[in-house]
Amino acid sequence: MERTLSIIKPDGVQRNLVGTIVGRFESEGFRIAGMKRLWLSKKEAEAFYAMHKDRPFFDSLTSYMSSGPVVVMVLEGPNAIQRNRDIMGDTNPAQAAEGTIRKEYGLDVEKNTVHGSDKPETAAKEIAFFFSELELMR
Ligand code: UDP
Secondary structure: OEEEEEEEOHHHHHOOOHHHHHHHHHHOOOEEEEEEEEOOOHHHHHHHOHHHOOOOOHHHHHHHHOOOOEEEEEEEEOOHHHHHHHHHOOOOHHHOOOOOHHHHHOOOOOOOOEEEOOOHHHHHHHHHHHOOHHHHOO
């Protein structure tokens, strides 16, 4: 059993895709171990994406991520991190495989509708950024 952090980014929330995307995760067999809607400040978005602080897209990305509400959730299931990455598709929606969330709904390489942790250490950090253990109890 594994946990991963998923975010429905501002472009997804704004286009009323929350139910569609959560439904997709449920139909893929994930348990939604925690979920909330929130609006990140620019500083919070910068803290969340701190690993990208030297990348040229950092300022634009963190402005976008703080431009409207997001829905953050913890997906739980076998091999959850990689399975979620597979369901999301490539970072760039134009290169994402058919049937992936980003292919279907992503607008561009920045506004790509969903975030998913990329490895176990990142998942643990990202989950702790948004949720306490108490909130994730069965
Ligand atoms: N991003 C961007 N421009 C790029 C690459 C990435 O705006 O050239 C944004 C995009 O929203 C992406 C996020 O930065 O989801 C994090 O990038 P990463 O390379 O970690 O991609 P991911 O793991 O989200 O597929």
